[in-house]
Amino acid sequence: MQRSVTSPTAPTEKTYSELQLAYSHFNDHLFEGQLPHCLITLQREKRTVGYFSAARFATLDGRTTDEIALNPSYFAVVPIIETLQTLVHEMAHLWQEHFGKPGRGRYHNEEWASKMESIGLMPSSTGQPGGMRTGDRMADYAIQNGLFLQACDALLTQHFQLSWYDRFPSEEHVRLGAQSMATQIDARHGTTVPIATNVALANAVHPGGSVRSASLATADGERPSMVNKSNRIKYTCSGCAKFSVWGKPEIELICGKCKSEFVPV
Structure with a gap:
């Protein structure tokens, strides 16, 4: 019997329902339910774990909505708390777009940094203590006993999970996962990388492995080159x-x- 495309086990429906659940949960627990709906997407932007784009999508009748993009290449090799940090980081940008004054371009300004701290995430250019609080490229880490970790506790003890993972993260993604401050948080769910706790997933994921690219094509139909012949x-x-x-x-x-x-x- 053919499986219905609306089955709750369909990968697309499963993945986006989980991300929407997390968005709604953090909206309620960290932003007092103030944030409007947005469109969450999965994007493999190079060297980017996620981004926010204001009013990026529009409907046929002219209504617009913001975009929060997450890079799935990191999901299997960083703690789930780290992935949720990325989501909330971008939600803070969405909050500032609607209720504050965003910095120019990609700049993370003091208003954004203060909002992050108030919800339990410490801005850091390095993702570690001692990094700069503001700047163009910003990471963050969870504040011990802060609101973000409390919200994570409530979400993860409800058996929340991400069900689908990119099988071919790069070695760089693995290194970033190992360096994540989330791995140093004690006695909490979601502080270890998924491939370290799930044997089946670990066997399926191949860091640095090759991706079958027969269907890849540019806008003019030409296959892009995937080979780097340089030793630098x-x-x-x-x-x-x-x-x-x-x-x-x-x-x-x-x-x-x-x-x-x-x-x-």
Whole structure:
């Protein structure tokens, strides 16, 4: 018998219903239910775990809605709390778009940083203590016993989960997962990476593996090249993002301006 496309086990329906549940939960617990609806998408933007885009989508009658995008390449190799941090980080941008004054372009200003702290997330350019609170490229980490972790406790003890994971994260994604501050949070659900706690998932996920690309094509129908024949790769500062260099794989570099690590791009 053919399975109905509206079956609750359909991957698209399952994935987006889980993300919508998380959005609604954090809206209620951290933003007093003030945030309007938005369209959550999955996007593999390079070197981006997520982003917010104001009024990005429109309906046939001219109504608009904001977009929050999450990068699924990280889901299997970072703690689920880290993924939820990304969602709430972008929700803070959505809050500022509707109730505050956003900074220019990608700049994370003081108003945004203060809102993040008030809901239990500490802005940090490095994702670690000591990073800059404002700037163009910002990460964050959970404040111990803050509102965000309390909201996570309420969500994760309701057996919330993400059901579908990208099988081919890069080695860089794995390293970022291992360095996540979420792994240092004690006695809470969601602080270990999914592939470390689920054998079946670990067997299915292949970090750095090859993705079958027979269906990939550009707008004019040409297959894009997937081969990097160079023995050098590009590194960009993870803090100020103002400097880039080329070098051999696995070298370790520190930015002389902001003291952040250079990461592969």
